Amino acid sequence: MLDIADELHRWTRQGRPFAVATVVATSGSAPRRPGAALAVDRDGTAIGSVSGGCVEGAVYELCQEALRTGETLLERFGYSDEDAFAVGLTCGGVIDIVVTPVRPYDAGVPDAPDAPEDGGTTRTAHAAGRTATLTAALAAAVSGEAAAVARVVGGPARLLGGALLVRPDGSVTGTLGGPPDLDRTAAHETRALLDAGRTDTVEIGADGSRCGEPVRLLVETSVPASRMIVFGAIDFAAALVRAGKFLGYHVTVCDARPVFATRARFPDADEIVVDWPHRYLETQDLDARTALCVLTHDAKFDVPLLERALRLPVAYVGAMGSRRTHLDRLARLRDIGLTELELNRLRSPIGLDLGARTPEETALSIAAEIIANRRGGTGVPLTGAHTPIHHDRPAPLDRIGPASVA
Known part of the structure; x- marks a missing residue:
């Protein structure tokens, strides 16, 4: 109802x-x-x-x-x-x-x-x-x-x-x-x-x-809407903001560069924050429905950010980058003390393998991975598969009603 x-x-x-x-x-x-x-x-x-x-x-x-x-x-x-x-x-x-x-x-x-x-x-x-x-x-x-x-x-x-x-x-x-x-x-x-x-x-x-x-x-x-925080005010972030809003998230864009983190670039975002990503994250009270999407593509931003994000009880932490970037990122995170259990929470490279190239296609692949993670889906094609079409695993804080997300 x-x-x-x-x-x-x-x-x-x-x-x-x-x-x-x-x-x-x-x-x-x-x-x-x-x-x-x-x-x-x-x-x-x-x-x-x-x-x-x-x-x-x-x-x-x-x-x-x-x-x-x-x-x-x-x-x-x-x-x-x-x-x-x-x-x-x-x-x-x-x-x-x-x-x-x-x-x-x-x-x-x-x-x-x-x-x-x-x-x-x-x-x-x-x-x-x-x-x-x-x-x-x-x-x-x-x-x-x-x-x-x-x-x-x-x-x-x-x-x-x-x-x-x-x-x-x-x-x-x-x-x-x-x-x-x-x-x-x-x-x-x-x-x-x-x-x-x-x-x-x-x-x-x-x-x-x-x-x-x-x-x-x-x-x-x-319950209030689930949060999606997108770190990195790049063109891919603008498409992901639109996808997040479509799914019912309260979407925040955070970037330390005021020239990029603007309302003109992100008209669909609920909030735009100009701050260092890790510093902003430390001020937030997040729950087990939150999705954190790290698109900063820069070690000086994403390493201190992921150090904190992977120790929070959030639903999803994903980071953009090539496989080489991913391996370098893992090495840096290990060097500052993250455990293998904590690193296993990281979805990187971010998104499902859809062959995406454009910002919109990439945003779709990220959104699809968030949904699969939330609902317990496999991400494989349903054609020829023997997996359930509708998964029964509820989200930690499932969406019911217009005040929150699915």
């Missing part, structure tokens, strides 16, 4: 009722990961996707039904051998979907239209609380605030659709509709996934223990 938070937040501010279908779980070759969503408003406008097109029509109808009734719905879609045109995933996968109505009149939103006279359910505190919690979750995602929302997607019918929102400071909004111990346990599990920046399902007992009737939660997280 948080992957389309921008538009859904606008709908809630306008008081527009809608239903949102969210992928809860997948198996086989399903095209979208848990958290992917499709929403339909009362006028029939649809945004988002849950399957890349395979079952969108059927999910659209479910959204309209949930919007009419106010009931949360669960549905499973899979491949049908009997009829290739039947509703199902022809790629052979299976996806579980939860469809949740979000009707602003349930929560008393001032600009919301009146509740329908027929075809709906009685407005309850449960529905009002759910709408308020999901509205707060969307607002947090749009503002770039770190937050995680947990929804009941399996278990006792009375709890289905219950939602709570957890922030990094431990504050909790909403309720799952069960005993206080259930909310406390759910908040603890949700906070753990928020700390890891992951979207996933968890199972707890309805009484808050591991022994009671099972309750299945879908936890969606929204």
Whole structure:
């Protein structure tokens, strides 16, 4: 749901009722990961996707039904051998979907239209609380605030659709509709996934223990955008900045030379920093999603920079240069005390072997390597390979929502 938070937040501010279908779980070759969503408003406008097109029509109808009734719905879609045109995933996968109505009149939103006279359910505190919690979750995602929302997607019918929102400071909004111990346990599990920046399902007992009737939660997280820092204000860097922005990164360009590190040369960058690369890196608080791309091509810049970068808990460190430059760089780094374990983290020469020559082609090869590193891909052609098309290994802090990257 948080992957389309921008538009859904606008709908809630306008008081527009809608239903949102969210992928809860997948198996086989399903095209979208848990958290992917499709929403339909009362006028029939649809945004988002849950399957890349395979079952969108059927999910659209479910959204309209949930919007009419106010009931949360669960549905499973899979491949049908009997009829290739039947509703199902022809790629052979299976996806579980939860469809949740979000009707602003349930929560008393001032600009919301009146509740329908027929075809709906009685407005309850449960529905009002759910709408308020999901509205707060969307607002947090749009503002770039770190937050995680947990929804009941399996278990006792009375709890289905219950939602709570957890922030990094431990504050909790909403309720799952069960005993206080259930909310406390759910908040603890949700906070753990928020700390890891992951979207996933968890199972707890309805009484808050591991022994009671099972309750299945879908936890969606929204975290600030992952960072890509490009060191070296060269023409290849300009293309890499554009690729990084396309992938959803917050991109910084750093170079010690003010004549090259300019807004005119890097109009797409979020930040442009004029400083010695290693000195700038020492001032940054980086996490396990960060990609560091060293394009400086100069030992006086890249050796002190890589000495620090390879000892940081970041996702990716790559350095540009020929194979001869790479060997010289490794020798220099060994001389200043880096271990073989630390040197093995270095991706150099940077990028995958695409035969790239132009800055744009090189940027694509670097971006491809970052994605493969993040998702656990091999980088080999899928034609003739026996590797999975969709890898399941999550990033250390996976992207969910518009405030962060995939």
